[in-house]
Amino acid sequence: MTDQATPVQQTPVQIAHLRKVLGGRAVLDDLSLTLRAGEIAALLGPNGAGKTTLIGCVLGLLSPDGGSVRLWGEEAASLRAETRARIGFVPQTMTGFTWFRVGELMAYLAQYRARPDDAEDRTWEEWAALDPRARIKTLSGGERQRLAIVLALRFGPDLIVLDEPVASLDPQARYDFMRLLPAYARRTGASVLISSHIISDLQDIGDRFVMMRHGRIMLDMTAPEIAATVRRLSAPPEARWDVEVIADQGAEGIWVRGWHPALDEAAAGAGHTMLPGDVERLFLALTR
Structure with a gap:
């Protein structure tokens, strides 16, 4: 009788000695970081610390000049389509698709990504409270950001990457989002990498705090460790x-x-x- 090996649970994000040079300057310099399944990592740093560049490398939008970025064991720059479908990304600001109506864009993107098994879960749509008939070009900055969050999370991603996602949200929407996001992560086991300047928000939801300066990690500790x-x-x-x-x-x-x-x-x-x-x-x- 042949023994069958138990499948190894791959680490969602494994970054080793990452280096990225832009404009002749090392924006990321020998940076290593691991994000485990179900973990919420708060990425903190002043402007110019390299947070957005790091996120670009994690998503495969930027190619490293040294080191490696692997998602579930695959190189971030060459993920299989089914692996990329496991990622939800919320940028600082949503651009494009301005000719669509809200409902039309959701329906259009649904043709390319399957909804999770609990397809009746409309938590994010209800939170965003957007008129499906509204043209995206008529939405306010906060409404567009709520739409970006819905588009990233309604498909049940296993890795959620958020780059300053709440800066343009009103206080109530930001409060509710910061309550719903960790609840989603706990319910699904999703990993979260979130960058924000609003430290008070992240203090309440972060499992780990990764503090960056000049392209390097200055501190990487859990809240209880701190x-x-x-x-x-x-x-x-x-x-x-x-x-x-x-x-x-x-x-x-x-x-x-x-x-x-x-x-x-x-x-x-x-x-x-x-x-x-x-x-x-x-x-x-x-x-x-």
């Missing part, structure tokens, strides 16, 4: 504490990682003021 092992001290740590300084803001404090509860008493005894890790303040310290 809370448990990152501290801001009022003065440099003592060498015997064996912690890593990750940002020195001078009078504003020293950020360290590798903290553990046993150090609390030692820090207090040395006269240190100590504050717990905070995603937004840590991001600002690392990227200024």
Whole structure:
């Protein structure tokens, strides 16, 4: 009797030593990142950090000048059609298709991508609340962004890539979207890579926070890891504490990682003021 090997679950996104040069400048420099199944990774960075370029490489829209990007084990630049159909992408702004009506565009694209088994699930259409008869050219910026989100997610993707998806949404639509997205990921096991400048939104939904600056990853940690092992001290740590300084803001404090509860008493005894890790303040310290 011949043993049958159990199929290996491929990692949704595996980036190794990625390098991308644009205009003679290394926009991405030796960047490595893994996104696991069912994980929501928040991609943070100031303008020019390389977030959009990274997303372009993940989607196969840009070719690496070094390293590799693989989605479920396949090179991102040469995915099979059935693999590409597993991806939903929301750009910063939706362009094109302006001559279509909303309903016409949805029907047109449905000819090329099958709906998931639960085809009656109209969560995203109901959230977007768009008039199917409206011409796309008449939609506001926020309405077009809601349409882009619907077009990316209504087909049940296994990998969702979002580049600043909520910047043009009104507060209620943004709040509802940030509630629906993690619920979708939990329900389906989809992986999410989301870039946004609105850090407060991502703090609530991110499993991991990937902080970029000048084309490099400055920090890649889960929310519990940041809370448990990152501290801001009022003065440099003592060498015997064996912690890593990750940002020195001078009078504003020293950020360290590798903290553990046993150090609390030692820090207090040395006269240190100590504050717990905070995603937004840590991001600002690392990227200024």
